[in-house]
Structure formats: structure tokens, C-alpha cells
Amino acid sequence: xSSLEYARLQFGLTASLHFLFVMLTLGLVVLVAxxxxxxxxxxxxxxxxxxxxWGLLYTINYAVGIASGLVMEFEIGxxxxxxxRLTGDVFGAPLALETLVAFVLExxxxxxxxxxxxxxxxxxxxxxxxxxxxTALLSAFWVMVSNAFxxxxxxxxxxxxxxxxxxxxxxxxxxxxxxxxLLHAVTAALLTAGVVLAGVSAWHLRRRGGGGGGGGxxxxxxxxxxxxxxxxxxxxxxxxxxxxxxxxxGPIDVNQPTKLAGGADAVAQQAAMAARFGxxxxxxxxxxxxxLAAMIQIANLLFLVLIVAQVLTFRDTIIRRRWARPMLWLxxxxxxxxxxxSIFGWVVREEGRQPWAVYGLLKTADAxxxxxxxxxRWSTLGFTVLxxxxxxxxxxxxxxxARRGPGDEFLPDTGTGADAGAEAERVTV
Amino acid sequence: MSTVWYLILGGLFVxxxxxxxxxxxxxxxxxxxxxxxxxxxxxxxxxxMFLGNEVWAVGAAGVLAAAFPRLEGELFGAAYPxxxxxxxxxxxxxxxxQLRSRGGGRAGFDALIAASGLALALGWGLLLGVLLxxxxxxxxxxxxxxxxxxxxxxxxxxxxxxxxxxxxxxxYLAWRLGAGPLRRRMRRLVxxxxxxxxxxxxxxxxxxxxxxxxxxxxxxxxxxxxLAIAVAAGAAALxxxxxxxxxxxxxxxxxxxxxxxxxxxxxxxxxxxxTLDPGATVTVDGAAxxxxxxxxxxxGAAPLLPVLVAVQAACWWLFRRRTTLYW
Numbered sequence: 077x078s079s080l081e082y083a084r085l086q087f088g089l090t091a092s093l094h095f096l097f098v099m100l101t102l103g104l105v106v107l108v109a110x111x112x113x114x115x116x117x118x119x120x121x122x123x124x125x126x127x128x129x130w131g132l133l134y135t136i137n138y139a140v141g142i143a144s145g146l147v148m149e150f151e152i153g154x155x156x157x158x159x160x161r162l163t164g165d166v167f168g169a170p171l172a173l174e175t176l177v178a179f180v181l182e183x184x185x186x187x188x189x190x191x192x193x194x195x196x197x198x199x200x201x202x203x204x205x206x207x208x209x210x211t212a213l214l215s216a217f218w219v220m221v222s223n224a225f226x227x228x229x230x231x232x233x234x235x236x237x238x239x240x241x242x243x244x245x246x247x248x249x250x251x252x253x254x255x256x257x258l259l260h261a262v263t264a265a266l267l268t269a270g271v272v273l274a275g276v277s278a279w280h281l282r283r284r285g286g287g288g289g290g291g292g293x294x295x296x297x298x299x300x301x302x303x304x305x306x307x308x309x310x311x312x313x314x315x316x317x318x319x320x321x322x323x324x325x326g327p328i329d330v331n332q333p334t335k336l337a338g339g340a341d342a343v344a345q346q347a348a349m350a351a352r353f354g355x356x357x358x359x360x361x362x363x364x365x366x367x368l369a370a371m372i373q374i375a376n377l378l379f380l381v382l383i384v385a386q387v388l389t390f391r392d393t394i395i396r397r398r399w400a401r402p403m404l405w406l407x408x409x410x411x412x413x414x415x416x417x418s419i420f421g422w423v424v425r426e427e428g429r430q431p432w433a434v435y436g437l438l439k440t441a442d443a444x445x446x447x448x449x450x451x452x453r454w455s456t457l458g459f460t461v462l463x464x465x466x467x468x469x470x471x472x473x474x475x476x477x478a479r480r481g482p483g484d485e486f487l488p489d490t491g492t493g494a495d496a497g498a499e500a501e502r503v504t505v
Numbered sequence: 506m507s508t509v510w511y512l513i514l515g516g517l518f519v520x521x522x523x524x525x526x527x528x529x530x531x532x533x534x535x536x537x538x539x540x541x542x543x544x545x546x547x548x549x550x551x552x553x554m555f556l557g558n559e560v561w562a563v564g565a566a567g568v569l570a571a572a573f574p575r576l577e578g579e580l581f582g583a584a585y586p587x588x589x590x591x592x593x594x595x596x597x598x599x600x601x602x603q604l605r606s607r608g609g610g611r612a613g614f615d616a617l618i619a620a621s622g623l624a625l626a627l628g629w630g631l632l633l634g635v636l637l638x639x640x641x642x643x644x645x646x647x648x649x650x651x652x653x654x655x656x657x658x659x660x661x662x663x664x665x666x667x668x669x670x671x672x673x674x675x676x677y678l679a680w681r682l683g684a685g686p687l688r689r690r691m692r693r694l695v696x697x698x699x700x701x702x703x704x705x706x707x708x709x710x711x712x713x714x715x716x717x718x719x720x721x722x723x724x725x726x727x728x729x730x731x732l733a734i735a736v737a738a739g740a741a742a743l744x745x746x747x748x749x750x751x752x753x754x755x756x757x758x759x760x761x762x763x764x765x766x767x768x769x770x771x772x773x774x775x776x777x778x779x780t781l782d783p784g785a786t787v788t789v790d791g792a793a794x795x796x797x798x799x800x801x802x803x804x805g806a807a808p809l810l811p812v813l814v815a816v817q818a819a820c821w822w823l824f825r826r827r828t829t830l831y832w
Contacts, residue, residue, distance in 0.1 A: 139603035142556075143596040146563060150592040153570055154585065157578040164574030165798045169805075172571030176806040180560040180813055187556035188820050191829045241795045445582065446647060455589045462593050466600045473608045 082452035083155040083444045088426075089460055090147050093467050095422060096415050097141030102212055102262065103269025104134045107309065109202075109209045116202045122297050128193065129298070129482035130273065131205075133474060135190055140470040142183060144463050149175070151459070155452065156433070158443035163240045163434055166232045167225050170248065174218030182211035216262060224254035227429060228331040229437050240437070252327040257425070260320035264421070267313025268414040271378075273306030274385070275411040276478045278404035281395050295481055304389050307407075311382040318375050321421075332435055334358050335428040338365065356439075357431065364428040367420040374417045381406065506800070507793035510572040511776075513807065515769050517568055519762045521561035522629065523673075526761040527551060528558050530674015532598055532622025533667075535615050537694075543687050544615060548602060548832045550681045553824040555832075557817050559599055564813075572802060576792035579777055582648040583640035584632055591628040597621035606832050622674075623667070630666030633768045634659030637713060639720040639778035642785045652780070658712045665709045666764055668702035669738065673757040676741055680750035692745050695753055699742035702760065706735040720771075720778030720786075727771035734763045 077085075108131045115123035149171075153160060160168060188196075189204040196204070225231075231247030232240045242248075277299040328335055337345045342359055349358035385403055388394035394403050429435055433443035531551050538544045551558070569577045581588045598621035605614035631654070638653040653659055672695055679691040710731040713721070721727060741756035772778065776792055779785035793799065 136604065136607055140600050143599045146595055146599070147592055149563065149566055149570070150581075150588065153566070153577045153581050154588060157582065160570065160574040160578050164570070164578075165794045168571035168574055168794070169798050169801050172567040172802060173805050175563050175567030177809050180564045181809070181816065183560045183563075184557040184813065184816050184820060187553050188823065191553035191824060191831055193829070195829060196823060235795075239795070242797045242801060245801055445578075447582075447585070451585060455585075458589060458593055462596055466596065469610070470600070470604060473604055476608050 077449060077453070079447055079449040079452045080441055080444045082449055082456050083447075084440065086155065086452065086456040086459060087148070087151055089456075090144060090151060090463055091426075092419050092422065093463055094141065094144040094148055095418060096467070097137055097144060097470075098216075099265045099268045099415060099418055100137050100272060101134065101141050101265075102216060103265035103267070103309075103313075104130060104137070104272070105205070105209045105212050106266065107269050107273065107305065108134055109205045111305075112202050112205050116198050122301065125298055125482050126302060127205075130302070131189075133272075133276075133478055135186070136470060136474050136477060138186065140463075140466045143466065145179075147459055147463060154455070155445050155447070156443050157445040158438065159433055162238070162438050162443075163225070163229070163232070166229070166240050166242045166248070167222055167434070169242060169245075170218045170221040170225070174215050174222070178211045178215035178218060182208055182215060185211065213262065216265075217258060220254055220258040220261065221248055221251070223425075224248075224251040224257065226434050227257075227425070228253035228327075229434050253331050256320050256323045256327065260317060260324065260421075263313050263316040263320060264414065264418060267310050267317055268418070270306045270308070270310030270313055271407075271410055271414050273302050274310055275306070275408045277303035277306060278407040279479070280481060282401065282404045282408070298482060300392065300395060303394070303407075307382060307385045307389055311379075311386050314375060314379045314382055318372075318379065321372070321375070332429065335360060335364065335424075336368065353436075360428045360430045364424055367423040367427075371417055371420040371424065374413060374420075378410070378413060378417075381410065506796060506803070507572075507790050510568070510793060510799055510802070511769075511789045513810070514565065514568050514572065515765060516810075517561055517565035518765045521558075521565050522765050523758050523762045524554070524558035525562055526626070526670045526673050527677050528555055528598065528602075529622040529626045530670045530672070531678060532602070532618045532674070533626065533671055534674050534678070534691075534694075535619045535622075538687070541611060545606065545830055545832065546682060546687060547678055548605070548618075549830050550678055552829065552832055553820055554817075555602060557820055559595070562595060568802075568806075572794050572799060573776075573789075573792045574794055575787060576777055579640065579642060579646075579648050579787060580632070580635070583642070583651070583653060583777075584635045585651065587628050587631045587635070587654065590624050591632075594621040594624035594628060598625065602832060622670075626667040626670040627663045630663030630764075631659060633666065633764055634662035636768050636772060636777070637662065637718060637720055638716075639718050639780040639786075641781050642777065642779035642787070644782050644785050646785070649781070656716075658709075658716055661705075661709050661712055665702065665705040668698060668705050669734070669757070669760050669764070672698040672702050672738065672741060673754075673761050676745065676750070676754040676757040679745060680754040692748065692750065692753075695745035695757070696742050699738045699745065699753075699757065699760075703735045703738035703742065706731055706738065718778070719780070719783065720775065722775055723771055723773060727767055730763055730767035730770060734760050734767065737763065 108127050111123050111130065112127035114120070115127055152171075185204050185207040189201065189208060192201045192204060225248060228251055229240075230251050231242060231244035233243045235241050280295065280299045281303060325336070334342075334345045334349060337359070346358050350356065385394065385407060388400050388403055394400045431439050431441065433440040528551055531547050534547065535544055538547055566577075597617045601614045601618040601621060605611050605618065634656075635653045638656055638659050641649045641652050643649050675691045675694040675698060679688055679695055682688040682691065710728060714724075737756050737760035741753045741760060744750075744753035744756055769776075774788050774790070775786050776789050777787040779787075
């Protein structure tokens with residue numbers, strides 16, 4: 077393999093893994109903040125326990141999400157020096173704003189939130205999780221501003237030295253490749269969080285049999301509410317994600333005529349690009365179209381399933397009636413679906429942009445650092461083994477914590493600590 | 506404008522060397538702690554601040570990439586294996602600390618955390634050494650080879666930084682933990698490691714004098730600052746000896762901050778010296794991004810830095826005597 081292929085493989089793997097974490101983090105934090113708000117406003121401890129339990133899963137997921145994001149930030153500098161050389165001024169600015177204005181604050185606030193349960197005032201603690209949620213969304217915004225520039229470069233001028241300089245920041249923010257894509261990603265994150273909420277709750281409800289069972293009535297209530305919230309959020313999220321997906325087709329057609337071109341149109345686009353930029357292959361691989369089709373089909377099916385699930389939540393039929401039980405099983409089985417589908421989406425967006433790193437401005441082959449394939453092979457191996465290893469460990473811990481269920485926080489009697497999960501969670505003064 | 510951003514970049518790196526050094530020091534100490542109880546006590550002592558400490562590295566890398574894209578590209582190229590190891594270690598440390606108490610496999614996570622802490626302290630020290638040594642930057646603007654990393658003097662510099670970080674971690678635990686055997690052992694560790702670090706600083710300084718790299722433009726201020734590192738580390742040892750943990754911690758914090766300032770002031774106004782061609786040396790001005798980008802960053806990002814400092818200060822204050830066992 078050439079160094080270009082290694083660099084692409086490395087970034088593709090890291091970015092895909094990173095997004096699997098981002099998706100859940102971004103959606104779940106909003107839901108946790110909503111649960112905690114309800115807890116603070118109503119004083120109902122069930123919502124406090126919900127916020128704490130889902131918040132625990134959120135922080136486990138965050139741990140590797142932040143780390144894989146860090147790897148990406150360094151990979152851009154290490155392996156794609158052509159990108160920073162030519163367009164670093166324009167592309168780097170929103171990324172820097174992301175790290176400085178959003179991420180750095182998000183992480184600091186999260187550290188305080190994690191350790192703040194029962195230690196800080198309720199309102200201050202609530203403000204912390206909302207701070208985390210808002211800065212997370214702000215992060216998503218700046219990252220997508222950078223990404224939209226790669227898809228459709230605007231607001232720059234190439235100076236005498238051949239470096240792209242930022243001339244119009246407003247143009248970066250009103251980029252036609254930005255807003256639908258951003259909202260598509262955010263609603264997809266919400267739908268993912270909804271599906272995870274519903275799937276994990278369904279697993280517990282199936283085992284514990286609604287009101288009674290091993291977890292006791294309190295956990296039954298917690299998961300009943302979580303299930304209803306999850307299904308509702310997932311349904312609305314899927315609806316919006318599908319709509320915002322289709323909404324992008326128009327801008328893509330204008331900004332990146334080669335991306336989804338097929339048949340005679342593809343031949344014409346290839347000829348037009350070759351005439352403009354010199355000989356070369358300007359059409360992305362066929363799996364871009366396949367990914368697009370798969371994404372659309374899966375989303376439609378998911379939407380149908382969620383409509384049925386939503387109908388079954390009427391009078392808690394889904395929990396109470398035996399004949400509705402398979403839906404609980406199905407919801408749990410659906411957990412991986414949004415994650416896999418999101419990768420299809422990124423294949424369409426990123427692979428569909430090839431052979432360009434910055435569409436029409438910088439080819440991917442010219443963006444890669446002048447490095448030996450050997451050095452890149454080793455770093456690819458190192459990054460992949462460590463990121464993938466940590467991802468697997470993280471998912472294992474996530475599944476374990478999800479199965480174990482909530483601890484005994486906010487229960488009237490916290491004396492015994494009978495639940496094994498409670499021990500790790502309990503506050504020790 | 507570029508000098509202002511250089512100062513901000515320096516400030517971010519200083520914050521990271523002090524606060525991130527705390528995490529690295531505690532991480533390195535894990536194998537020396539007895540049993541899960543002590544390890545949890547140590548990790549949770551940095552708990553509420555941990556994520557806040559680590560973000561300074563991300564912030565510094567962000568400013569480096571946005572405001573000094575050339576410096577980032579060439580420095581990372583000149584020390585590629587080191588940067589890869591640093592990134593892997595950041596990954597290992599962050600994930601390890603956050604996940605170790607969430608399930609099984611604690612011993613594995615502890616090894617990962619300790620190895621990552623050591624790799625980070627060495628790695629950042631190596632980058633400082635590479636900057637002092639200068640890099641094989643050709644007139645074509647590209648770095649050729651990894652020569653600086655073969656120089657033992659660069660490794661001595663990294664070793665000295667590691668010693669400082671180790672003393673820093675021990676000083677933090679000696680200050681933060683409640684009275685008990687662990688705290689006593691940490692205090693004793695400060696009285697032993699800080700003098701070694703204090704001795705290492707002038708030795709490394711002498712080594713650089715013998716080598717006399719062209720990169721160093723301000724030897725006088727650099728010498729004074731390097732000696733200040735030795736003084737600060739010595740003061741930490743003394744304070745720990747008379748059982749003044751807060752003073753000892755403050756002294757190691759100063760000692761950990763100074764290496765960044767020392768190297769930057771030694772090189773200024775250069776920042777990435779070429780060992781091949783003096784004309785190819787990158788200065789602060791030459792490494793900086795265009796004026797529009799710097800102005801955008803100044804409006805968009807700079808106002809946030811005081812907010813970040815305030816939030817982190819609030820974090821230290823809110824959790825000043827509160828220990829929650831979470832990690």
C-alpha cells in the first residue's frame with residue numbers, strides 16, 4: 077500500500093470509530109440534561125435516578141470518544157500537512173474555535189458534573205450538564221463548518237504564495253454544505269440516543285417483567301419512562317433525520333456534481349472535470365451509491381418499526397401485553413442499527429468527495445504528508461490497535477453497566493448497598 | 506499579532522505542563538501504590554480536575570494548528586514517532602483513568618495509565634529537546650529525517666522533565682490526600698525526587714552549553730530560567746521536608762511550568778531552527794497564519810480563555826476539600 081492509502085485508511089478508521097462515540101454522546105447528553113431538569117423541577121427521584129444511570133453510560137461512552145477525537149486532531153497535523161499548508165488558515169480556524177470555544181469548556185464542565193452529584197447545589201449541578209450539552213452542540217457546529225469547507229470551499233482567496241487565506245468568515249457560516257448536514261447529524265445523534273434508551277430499557281423490562289421482578293418496582297418505573305422517552309425521541313429524530321437527509325441532495329447536486337452522478341451524467345461530469353482540472357479519475361467509487369441506498373432503506377424501515385413501537389406505548393401495551401413482547405426484543409436488537417447507518421452516511425459524504433480533499437481545490441493525493449509508507453504503516457497499526465482496542469473495551473464496559481442497571485442513588489433507603497452496581501457508584505465522603 | 510498568539514500558545518502549553526503534568530505524575534506513581542484502595546484514592550484526588558487538566562493539551566494543539574500551521578507541520582514531521590507516541594499515550598491515559606473503575610480488568614488499565622503517564626512526560630520533554638536541538642529543515646521547507654531524536658542530549662532533557670513531573674505528582678498527592686500512610690510516603694517521595702530533579706536541571710543545561718546549538722539565540726535568559734527550575738525543585742524538596750505540602754506543590758508547579766518558558770525564550774524570535782540551513786529557520790512570524798485568521802481567532806477564541814480559566818478556578822475551589830470516589 078502507498079502512503080496515501082495508509083493515511084486514508086488511518087483517518088477513515090479513526091473518524092468512523094470516533095463518530096460512533098460522538099453520535100451517542102451528542103444525543104444522550106441532551107436527554108440526560110432533560111431528565112435532570114425534570115428531576116430538579118419536579119423533585120421526583122425517578123428522574124434523578126434516570127439522569128444518573130444514563131449519565132453513567134454517557135460518561136463511559138465519552139471517555140473513548142474524546143480520546144479518539146484527540147487522535148483525529150493530531151492525525152490532521154501529522155498525515156495531512158498538505159491540507160494545513162494550502163488551506164490550514166481557513167480550515168484550521170473553525171477547528172481551533174471548536175477545540176477552544178467548545179470542547180475545552182465541555183470537558184472541564186463534564187469533569188465537574190461527574191464529581192458533582194450530591195456535592196454541589198442542585199441548580200448549579202443542573203447548569204453544568206446543560207453547559208456540557210450546549211458546548212457539545214457548539215462543537216458539532218464548528219466541526220461541521222470545517223467539514224463543509226472541505227465539501228464546498230467558500231470564503232477564501234488563494235494568495236501569491238499559493239496559500240488559501242480566509243477572506244469571508246460569514247461565507248463559511250452560510251455555506252450551503254453546512255446547515256442541512258449539521259442538523260442531519262444532530263437529529264441522527266438524537267435518534268441514536270433514543271434507540272439506545274429504548275433498547276436498553278426494553279432489555280430490562282423484558283427481564284424484569286414490568287412492575288415486579290428482580291429490579292423492584294422503582295427500576296421498573298425508571299425503565300418504563302426511559303422506554304417511552306426513547307421511542308418518542310427516536311421516532312421524531314428518525315423523521316427529521318430522513319427529511320434533512322433528502323434536503324441535502326439539492327446542495328450536493330450543485331456543489332459536488334460528481335458525487336451522485338450516474339450513467340450518462342457521470343460520463344459528462346467526468347469529461348467536464350477532466351477538461352477543467354486535467355486528466356484523472358474524478359468519479360468516486362460505486363460504493364458511494366450503494367451506501368446512500370442502504371442508508372435510505374434502513375432509515376425508512378427503522379421509521380416504520382418505531383411508528384409501531386410508538387403505537388404500542390399507548391397504555392403501556394408494549395410492557396403489559398404478552399403479545400407485544402417481541403417489540404421489546406426487537407428494540408434491543410435495533411441498538412447497533414443507527415451506528416452502522418451513520419457510517420454509510422459518512423461514506424457518502426467523504427468517499428463521495430474523492431478524489432478531492434477540498435473539493436475542486438486540493439486533491440487528496442496532494443494533501444498527504446511527504447512520509448514513507450513504512451512510518452504510516454506503523455502509526456496506522458498503532459492507532460488502529462489502540463483505538464479499536466479501547467473502543468471494544470469501552471463497549472464491553474458500556475454493555476456491562478447497561479445490563480447491571482441503576483445503582484441505589486436517590487432511593488429512600490441507601491443503607492445496604494445490596495446492588496453490586498451501587499458499590500462503584502456510591503458517594504463516599 | 507503573531508507575537509500575541511505566540512504568548513497565548515505559550516500560556517496554553519505552560520498550563521498543560523503544570524496541570525497535565527499533575528495527571529502524568531499521578532499516573533506514573535500508580536505502580537508504587539499499594540492495592541486498589543490507594544490507587545483509587547490517588548486517581549480520585551485528581552478526579553474533578555482530570556478532564557480539565559487534559560483539555561489544555563487539546564487547546565494548545567488547536568492553537569498550534571490554527572495560528573501556527575507551519576510550526577505544527579514541521580515540528581510534527583521532525584518528531585513523528587514522538588508525536589505518535591504522545592497521541593497514543595494521551596488516548597491511553599484519558600480512557601484508562603475514566604474506565605478503570607467501571608468494571609473488570611483494573612490491573613490492565615493501571616498498567617496502561619502508568620505507561621501512558623511515563624510516555625507523556627518523556628514525550629513532551631523530547632519535543633522540548635528537539636526544539637533546542639534544531640531540526641533538519643531544508644531550504645525546500647520540508648524536514649529531512651529524524652536526526653534530533655538520535656541525540657542523547659535530547660533524551661537527557663526529556664529525562665529531566667520526567668523527574669520534574671514525578672516530583673509534581675507526588676507533591677500534589679502529599680498536599681491533597683488526607684493524613685495517612687499514603688500521604689506520608691508521597692511526602693517522602695517528594696523529598697527524594699525533587700532534589701534529583703533540581704540536580705538534573707543544571708546538568709542538562711551544561712550539556713546544552715557543551716553542544717552549543719545554533720537554535721539558542723538568548724543563552725543568558727535561558728540559563729537563568731533553567732537555574733530557576735533547579736531552585737524551584739530544590740524549594741519543593743525543602744518545603745516537603747519541613748512538611749509544608751501546599752508550598753511544595755506550588756514549587757513543583759513552578760518547576761513544571763518553567764521548561765516551556767525556558768525553551769521558548771531561548772529560541773525567540775526563532776521557534777524551529779534548521780540544522781541544515783540557517784536561512785530555513787522558522788521564526789514566530791514565519792510560522793504564523795495569515796492576519797485575517799489571527800484576527801478571527803482573536804475575536805472568536807481569545808475572549809473565551811478568561812472564561813475557561815475562571816471555570817477551572819471555580820472547579821478547584823468547589824472541589825477544594827471534597828473527595829468522591831468515582832474513578
